[in-house]
Amino acid sequence: xxxxxxxxxxxxxxxxxxxxxxxxxxxxxxxxxxxxxxxxxxxxxxxxxxxxxxxxxxxxxxxxxxxxxxxxxxxxxxxx
Numbered sequence: 001x002x003x004x005x006x007x008x009x010x011x012x013x014x015x016x017x018x019x020x021x022x023x024x025x026x027x028x029x030x031x032x033x034x035x036x037x038x039x040x041x042x043x044x045x046x047x048x049x050x051x052x053x054x055x056x057x058x059x060x061x062x063x064x065x066x067x068x069x070x071x072x073x074x075x076x077x078x079x080x
Contacts, residue, residue: 007070018061018065022053028053033045
């Protein structure tokens, strides 16, 4: 089953808004991982922290809204 043009546009909007919001509002939590920091370096640890934060928030900020965007054009009523 292919997505309609409207569904694709809705998914694009959800993805853009979610990622833009994440980039603008990202606030890393301080973590004390001296072994990891010395092994990988501060820059890689910061990147790991950001990617981990993205992964944990995808269910709320991306997966559910995308499912809603797809379902709302197919069904009479759609809820998350």
